[in-house]
Amino acid sequence: MFHKYNNLLKRYPYRTNMATTGILFGFGDGLAQHFFPHQNEDGTVPAYDYHRTLRCWCYGTFFFGPASVFWYIKTLPRMVNPFVPAASRSTWSSRKINFFDISYRLVVDQLFVPGLVWIPMYNVVLTVLTLQEHPLEVAYEKLQRNWWNVLTTCWTVWPAFQVVNLTFVPVHLRTVAANFCSIGWNCFLSSVHNSKTHFKSKILEEIQELDDSATNFS
Template identity: 25%
Template sequence: MSVILKIVKSSYKTALRKFPIATQAVQASLLMGAGDVIAQHAVEKVPLNSLNLRRTAEFSALGLFLVGPTLRFWYGRLDRLVSPKQVAWKVAAKKASLDQFIFAPAFIVLFTSSISFMQGMNTESVIGRLKSDYTTILKTNYLIWPAAQLVNFAIVPLNYQVLFVQMVAVIWNTYLSLKLGNVEE
């Protein structure tokens, strides 16, 4: 088993070095899909053979085309914005603050709008959903992400920050899937 893990780790490192955006987009896609499957099967108690595969595909597509590339860009930008010539915890605190007070509020709007449009909602319905769900999602974000981002920015190398976040995000994605996955017909 350890040989397989070494091969996977080596392959991942190579893919990340050669194709960083694509690698992180694919990992975000897989983990967002996993979060939706967990939400449907483990929380909503939907049998595996009855999963809403369209819903899983929508979350996976957002991971591939929006979340992965956006996070890759954002973390690279943060790395350039915050000087590393400081004590590590100060760098982490500054990055986490920028992430949580600038990026997160805007990204929640973008993500919620994107999934809503993918689900066939019109603009008026999307705005209504944002009005009803945004504050709750943002508050829940603040229960999970500030601590996770402090750890991420303090000890995780830049190339692995999206992976770390996506691993934590399996829980977050499960929550988002529960909150935004079901469109009332």
């Protein structure tokens, strides 16, 4: 089975990773709802929200899946450290060159991409999928309140994994490896994103909360 799946990743990187990513994002939301449920105002635990899981599946399949393939498989491996001159590359060992190139890729991947791409995309897409009247305002408010906290938490989780991923994992398997590692991370993101205290504000006090509008997805 692994051999067949490995061949699919090589032949159809976008389609195969999109299918895998969607399943794992949905699974992460399922874990969040099961282990970290948000209580109603009366203290009761709401029923399982299948629409919320479906939104996470859609995000993983149609947004993060293809974007991660483009970044981790098509773009990041081609980056070279611009601070290493050509003269040095002609004399250094391949191991030393790889060290500096991987270090540069890791800095770009962790310092810029999460805060500028992944976190905003997650909030905007999942908020828009609720089909609210003012989804961009809700997404903006959510980013204002939790962008930095999520980003700093990301820096405590992902750099160490990405060192291993960018150094030892074959290029066509890097998105899959990141997705399996991110099951717990997806659980965290889903829990934070759907927290009722995450987006309460005076600006949006008249906008219905995300959890209460989940049924509008269908």
